[in-house]
Amino acid sequence: MAIQWYPGHMHKAQKQIREVMPNVDLVIEVLDARLPYSSNNPLVFELRGGTPCLKILNKSDLADPQSTQQWIDYLQQTHNVRAVALDQQKQTQVQSILTLIRQMVPNKGSADKPITALICGIPNVGKSTLINALAGRIIAKTGNEPAVTKAQQKIRLDGYITLLDTPGILWPKFDNENSGYRLAASGAIKDTAISHDDVAAFAGEYLLAYYPQRLKERYGWQTLPSDEIDLLETLGRQRGCLVRGGHVDFTKVATILLSELREGTLGPITLEHPEQIEAEEAHFAQL
Ligand code: GDP
Missing domain, CATH: 1.10.1580.10 (Conserved Hypothetical Protein Ylqf; Chain: A; domain 2)
Structure with a gap:
């Protein structure tokens, strides 16, 4: 499928993730709850190794609640993976993410041992909205067009958590052609060849x-x-x-x-x- 995913930006993302991964305590992967498989980035899986991973099934207000629960159970079968549904219109749900982060890295989260969490997600899953909500201030640009984060950003959150935002663009799954259709149907990708x-x-x-x-x-x-x-x-x-x-x-x-x-x-x-x-x-x- 001929989708242009800015190869330069993707390369940059890959390089930066590889570099920071040894210092990362937790990977936060923002997914679209309507398509948790197709909105996943294969690189994150590859580079994560054994680092714990919190999969956030965002936009859960648009997804079928029963299916979301099925996905949560399915994804949590993998060792060191927690999955949670999120509707960002609900402020309490956003705040509970901070609690989850601390639970997943129990031996850290103090002034001398802050938690380092890497947040990633393909464009349009709601990553920027989440960063802003967690930080309680506008840090990342939100909107429907893929905004390219230029440099690695370090965002300090409450509870001694440092959030690393990946620069560049992460691409979705392309090896399954149906994923392209599903991403397009959800509105996640627009400039497709389909x-x-x-x-x-x-x-x-x-x-x-x-x-x-x-x-x-x-x-x-x-x-x-x-x-x-x-x-x-x-x-x-x-x-x-x-x-x-x-x-x-x-x-x-x-x-x-x-x-x-x-x-x-x-x-x-x-x-x-x-x-x-x-x-x-x-x-x-x-x-
Ligand atoms: P990013 O490209 O991953 O950084 O995505 P954005 O944060 O810019 O969000 C893309 C779009 O999804 C925006 O229009 C957001 O308002 C919308 N969005 C984010 N979270 C949610 C959610 O939980 N539910 C719904 N319905 N829309 C959301």
């Missing part, structure tokens, strides 16, 4: 398989469309997305479906599940 219509078709197929009831409720359907193309056709006609000759404007209906999915109008939706990922990994390993 067309908007294809992403909507992928999302439609997924919703039909995993969330048929939500589709029925949201769009008032008695019966479900037969497949993703039928879904886009039906929704397009219903919403008046027509072009000359009465044909459905697929790009327009694709935008509607994807916006509703991303904004949570279809309810909280998780875009991948542990058993599905295991099956996909087994499939790709055979190829």
Whole structure:
């Protein structure tokens, strides 16, 4: 898949992480709760070694709570990994992250032995929002475009915790092509080579398989469309997305479906599940 991920910045991130890792007590990996596998950065796993890792399933307000719990149980099967759901609109949840950090590094966290935690995450998972919330002041730029942190930042938090923010950009998973679609469907990546219509078709197929009831409720359907193309056709006609000759404007209906999915109008939706990922990994390993 031809996605431009600023190779220079990625190289810089890799180099810096490698350099600081020996002094890091805890890795905090910010993930998107809707896609904890696809929003993971393979490099973090590779460079982390045995360092404890706190996986934060952020934007949990947009994810299916049952699936989030499944993911937490699944991720915590790995030694030295804790996983937690986070909705950053809830201040108390943000504060409990500080408690967790201290719990995970019990032998440190005093004036003479501060805790060093490295925070990382692919663009748009909410890493900057979290840094600002933990610090209680604006440190990192937030927004939808990937902001490139230029230098390694050291942020002092309450409780003798030093947060290291990685410069450069970390990339998501690319070895599983479905991950590209899921990242695009969630809105995490925009400048992809996959067309908007294809992403909507992928999302439609997924919703039909995993969330048929939500589709029925949201769009008032008695019966479900037969497949993703039928879904886009039906929704397009219903919403008046027509072009000359009465044909459905697929790009327009694709935008509607994807916006509703991303904004949570279809309810909280998780875009991948542990058993599905295991099956996909087994499939790709055979190829
Ligand atoms: P970064 O690129 O990882 O630093 O991501 P940002 O911190 O800039 O956040 C990207 C977008 O996600 C912003 O629009 C945030 O407001 C939004 N965001 C962050 N955390 C949450 C959350 O818990 N729930 C929801 N719904 N949105 C969030």
